[in-house]
Amino acid sequence: MSKRIVIDPVTRIEGHAKISIFMDDAGNVADAEFHVVEFRGFEKFCEGRPYSEMPGITQRICGICPVSHTLASAKAGDAIMAVNIPPAADKLRRLMNLGQMVQSHALSFFHLSAPDFLLGWDTPPARRNVFGIIAANQELARAGIRLRQFGQEIIEILGAKKIHPAWAVPGGVRSSLTEEGRAKIRAWLPEAFATTKVAFDLWKKTMKTHGREIQIFGNFQSLFMGLVAPDGTWEHHGGKLRFTDSSGSIIADQIDPANYQDYIGESVQNSSYLKSPYYLPLGFPEGIYRVGPLARLNVAEQMGVPKADAELKLFKKLGRGAVTSSFLYHYARLIEILASLEYIERYMDDPELSSDYLRADAGINSLRGVGASEAPRGTLFHDYTVDRDGLLQKVNLIVATGQNNLAMNQTVAQIARHYVHGNDIPEAMLNRVEHGIRCYDPCLSCSTHAVGQMPLHVQMIAPDGTVLDDKMRG
Amino acid sequence: MERLKIATVWLGGCAGCHMSFLDLDEFLIDLAGKVDLVYSPIADVKEYPEGVDVCLIEGAVCNDDNLEILHQVRARTKVLVSFGDCAVTGNVPAMRNQFGLGNADNVLQRAYIDNAQFNPVKPRQDGIVPLLRERVQPVHELVRVEYFLPGCPPPADCIKALMVQVLEGKTPKLEGRQLKFG
Numbered sequence A: 001m002s003k004r005i006v007i008d009p010v011t012r013i014e015g016h017a018k019i020s021i022f023m024d025d026a027g028n029v030a031d032a033e034f035h036v037v038e039f040r041g042f043e044k045f046c047e048g049r050p051y052s053e054m055p056g057i058t059q060r061i062c063g064i065c066p067v068s069h070t071l072a073s074a075k076a077g078d079a080i081m082a083v084n085i086p087p088a089a090d091k092l093r094r095l096m097n098l099g100q101m102v103q104s105h106a107l108s109f110f111h112l113s114a115p116d117f118l119l120g121w122d123t124p125p126a127r128r129n130v131f132g133i134i135a136a137n138q139e140l141a142r143a144g145i146r147l148r149q150f151g152q153e154i155i156e157i158l159g160a161k162k163i164h165p166a167w168a169v170p171g172g173v174r175s176s177l178t179e180e181g182r183a184k185i186r187a188w189l190p191e192a193f194a195t196t197k198v199a200f201d202l203w204k205k206t207m208k209t210h211g212r213e214i215q216i217f218g219n220f221q222s223l224f225m226g227l228v229a230p231d232g233t234w235e236h237h238g239g240k241l242r243f244t245d246s247s248g249s250i251i252a253d254q255i256d257p258a259n260y261q262d263y264i265g266e267s268v269q270n271s272s273y274l275k276s277p278y279y280l281p282l283g284f285p286e287g288i289y290r291v292g293p294l295a296r297l298n299v300a301e302q303m304g305v306p307k308a309d310a311e312l313k314l315f316k317k318l319g320r321g322a323v324t325s326s327f328l329y330h331y332a333r334l335i336e337i338l339a340s341l342e343y344i345e346r347y348m349d350d351p352e353l354s355s356d357y358l359r360a361d362a363g364i365n366s367l368r369g370v371g372a373s374e375a376p377r378g379t380l381f382h383d384y385t386v387d388r389d390g391l392l393q394k395v396n397l398i399v400a401t402g403q404n405n406l407a408m409n410q411t412v413a414q415i416a417r418h419y420v421h422g423n424d425i426p427e428a429m430l431n432r433v434e435h436g437i438r439c440y441d442p443c444l445s446c447s448t449h450a451v452g453q454m455p456l457h458v459q460m461i462a463p464d465g466t467v468l469d470d471k472m473r474g
Numbered sequence B: 001m002e003r004l005k006i007a008t009v010w011l012g013g014c015a016g017c018h019m020s021f022l023d024l025d026e027f028l029i030d031l032a033g034k035v036d037l038v039y040s041p042i043a044d045v046k047e048y049p050e051g052v053d054v055c056l057i058e059g060a061v062c063n064d065d066n067l068e069i070l071h072q073v074r075a076r077t078k079v080l081v082s083f084g085d086c087a088v089t090g091n092v093p094a095m096r097n098q099f100g101l102g103n104a105d106n107v108l109q110r111a112y113i114d115n116a117q118f119n120p121v122k123p124r125q126d127g128i129v130p131l132l133r134e135r136v137q138p139v140h141e142l143v144r145v146e147y148f149l150p151g152c153p154p155p156a157d158c159i160k161a162l163m164v165q166v167l168e169g170k171t172p173k174l175e176g177r178q179l180k181f182g
């Protein structure tokens, strides 16, 4: 008789989700599903509003990566006005995006994922969190907290608020980098670099002891997608789309994000509010692709800054062609923190960031605008159709986490297959399954433009709905 | 004195209020010395425990799961703080209320039917995907709350001011700059 195990809720991810594990008659894992259970409806309720309000509204999709939404939205606005924004504005938007990359990746690494590989899978759940890290290693916790803070401060220095800054606007940005702000960022950089080094050391030890995790935490073939510069350099806010496969071959390149609909389809799963985008030419579900740090490093040929480039070389050696293990998302995240710091450092010597020419002005020159940007978790698309007054007629949002949905399902199944046998459900196994999800650092507030918390509830359910076994953890 | 048991809960919001809580930065380390975080999206405890002293609750009540956890939280918490504009007023998630009755269907239609190329369907599976409520509501419309901490999100300073007063055993009072919306 087949059974179903439900993990509810999945914790230490940025959102509200459940996992079902389906067992076959022999007591082995047949399949698994990741469900996202919140939904807020941004794509509909924004209709009728002026496009210029969108950078403010859509960042409320997600408090973890509000900068991504506000920037993608402002970019869609640029396209509706059909303007090139002043170079200073582009650089300032990039600086803010880099600040966000640092804060979000630091959060994922230190606050959310480190409790697993630092404290161990089998640590009691009550201690397996950032407060547990504070208790176990206060200096490390402090360093991690301050690295995240550094990223948040950059956002505040530019936008006057750490979360939901009203700063990016269609046509540019509202204010430049002050000398005071520049001095503060400069002074903080050495500490940020030092913390990153500590994180790399910690991670490299983790890789030595976690060979098994590297093997089975989402290690499979798929496509990868991300933005790259014309010469194939890592991009985070500009450039064009590139798809590669697991062998590392480029299968589509330099695609204007405005044409995303020729390459990306969206599929719905009855049991989740998270849609599953797929690579349209290959169809569903064969068109499974991954986005985010792992994907960006797979599609990029170089980072464009020396320290991160040295790490990228080591990283690329971990795969034949592409690096296919999702456990290595953590590694990729650290490399992106390092690259971001190097780019931030460069900007500190660029006088243009103090320019006061920050906004292009124009009316409605195009009835449709697409804005794309690399959010910490992957490529984000905002697609707006407006009327001649600039009021929104239609909105489509493709967020990073959704694009990893198929991969997350596959990851959960792969891990469960290794650990679940028969009727016994060990707690530490459940945490491993959840960690499989944490690798992607899913941002579920984003993904369902939607979020909560309930007991971990594991149920084995027969096809007719009878509960065969029932366990609670907490 | 016994260590205070604090909790944070996330309903229909964007996590921004939680991120603002994390913006307490190094004050978190002080807090860790004084309180136990017994339940939170950033911790692994899956069942909301009994006897929580203070709970910050983010987000509006958007679906059946939100409502269920809200009642559980209320029953097990001494001091409930409506945390951020979504909890206090409904804020952005409540924008769908403008469509009146049937708004839930309306928003689902756009996201899962109109904007889908494969298997367009409104997600619906009992026991897995919760039903959207007909009207998004702020927390105090459904249960009693002790304090309001507005802001989108409330700045970390305001959260700190509230926490410090609670830790000192005072009745928290926020005024002037500490009270802001948006």
Ligand code: SF4
Residues within 6 Å of the ligand: A060, A063, A163, B012, B013, B014, B015, B016, B017, B018, B058, B059, B083, B084, B085, B086, B087, B091, B092, B151, B152, B153, B154
């Ligand atoms: S109040 Fe603002 S920051 Fe808080 S959850 Fe709502 S939208 Fe996000």
